[in-house]
Amino acid sequence: MPFQPTNMTTQTGSAYKAAIDADTAALQGAWGKRRNVNGDGQVNQLVTAVTLSGAWQYVLDGWEAQSYTAANSSGSFGQIADSNFPAQVAIGTANLGTTGAVTVAFRTKMESHHVRDLLSAPFQYGSPAHPFASVGFLAFQDSGAAVNVTPILRSADAVDNFATMSNSLTGSAQTLPSGAVTQLWWDGAGNAFQLDNFTNARNGLCLELQFAMPTGLSTKNLRIGDVQLEGGQVASFYGRSGFGDELERAQRYYAKTFPLATAPAQNAGTSGALVASQGVGASTAQKGAFWSFPTRMIKAPSLTLFNPSAANAQVRNLDTNSDCTASVADIVSEWGASFNMTTPTGSAAGQRLAVQLVADARL
Numbered sequence: 001m002p003f004q005p006t007n008m009t010t011q012t013g014s015a016y017k018a019a020i021d022a023d024t025a026a027l028q029g030a031w032g033k034r035r036n037v038n039g040d041g042q043v044n045q046l047v048t049a050v051t052l053s054g055a056w057q058y059v060l061d062g063w064e065a066q067s068y069t070a071a072n073s074s075g076s077f078g079q080i081a082d083s084n085f086p087a088q089v090a091i092g093t094a095n096l097g098t099t100g101a102v103t104v105a106f107r108t109k110m111e112s113h114h115v116r117d118l119l120s121a122p123f124q125y126g127s128p129a130h131p132f133a134s135v136g137f138l139a140f141q142d143s144g145a146a147v148n149v150t151p152i153l154r155s156a157d158a159v160d161n162f163a164t165m166s167n168s169l170t171g172s173a174q175t176l177p178s179g180a181v182t183q184l185w186w187d188g189a190g191n192a193f194q195l196d197n198f199t200n201a202r203n204g205l206c207l208e209l210q211f212a213m214p215t216g217l218s219t220k221n222l223r224i225g226d227v228q229l230e231g232g233q234v235a236s237f238y239g240r241s242g243f244g245d246e247l248e249r250a251q252r253y254y255a256k257t258f259p260l261a262t263a264p265a266q267n268a269g270t271s272g273a274l275v276a277s278q279g280v281g282a283s284t285a286q287k288g289a290f291w292s293f294p295t296r297m298i299k300a301p302s303l304t305l306f307n308p309s310a311a312n313a314q315v316r317n318l319d320t321n322s323d324c325t326a327s328v329a330d331i332v333s334e335w336g337a338s339f340n341m342t343t344p345t346g347s348a349a350g351q352r353l354a355v356q357l358v359a360d361a362r363l
Contacts, residue, residue: 049078072100
């Protein structure tokens with residue numbers, strides 16, 4: 001919703017209040033109004049696109065995708081360069097194929113700390129007052145016909161644990177035309193999500209966007225961007241943060257030592273790798289090498305080790321060009337992780353040990 005002019009001398013009380021609400025929402029700090037992370041898809045630590053399947057898969061930071069009828073659909077999903085979106089990138093695919101009608105869906109999860117206040121007074125409307133959340137985003141598809149888009153808001157049964165989501169609110173379907181980037185809104189008294197009777201809303205929210213795609217598609221586009229969930233009945237244009245700020249928010253759930261443009265993989269090079277000094281002699285256990293995460297993560301993550309110079313998960317001695325053995329994560333917490341290894345035969349104290357790492361605490 002664009003900025004609304006206000007005039008208390010000529011507008012009715014309800015119109016004036018609605019305009020003030022719209023202006024207040026539009027002028028809020030970027031992160032203050034937007035509850036979801038990476039809504040424009042600029043942060044993409046995975047780098048490599050993911051093949052669409054019948055199971056939810058992360059396709060970039062904060063975003064998963066799936067097909068509800070995998071046998072009828074194909075395509076690789078991830079970050080797509082697109083100058084028609086304000087961020088110059090979008091979330092989705094350029095090669096969607098279908099052999100039957102299919103629902104393709106995207107979803108993003110919001111931890112409890114980001115949404116628990118949505119039931120409070122500032123986001124309540126009406127008499128008696130009820131709390132609301134509104135949704136807006138850009139979308140594009142070129143199937144040749146308009147398609148229906150349906151948002152679903154789900155709540156986590158347990159705090160920040162989305163393994164089970166028994167409760168949901170389904171928004172009204174809206175039409176997305178073919179061939180044009182279109183702004184869609186779910187706001188106002190008729191379309192915003194009413195939250196007061198939404199069980200477990202404070203546990204964390206998952207926003208799912210479903211697209212009903214027709215059969216017979218080949219190498220077609222389906223893309224979204226500038227996705228924003230915010231409190232209240234007034235949806236406003238996307239609140240964009242600086243890239244560094246958004247990256248740090250994404251790293252609360254997923255972090256890597258690799259350069260941002262490098263997909264995590266074995267034998268992908270030493271750029272960005274964690275390097276520690278070998279403190280013991282050859283064929284000896286070394287403990288306590290430590291990686292401090294870029295930011296405190298939501299929980300202690302799972303840790304994956306990648307050899308930077310060979311196709312295995314061992315720490316590498318850069319001076320002897322040989323691998324350690326028994327490389328393993330040891331103590332892992334929200335803010336960092338240590339790992340142990342046994343040094344290679346023929347190595348010596350003072351040499352360099354290197355490893356690439358991924359910490360995964362995604363919801």
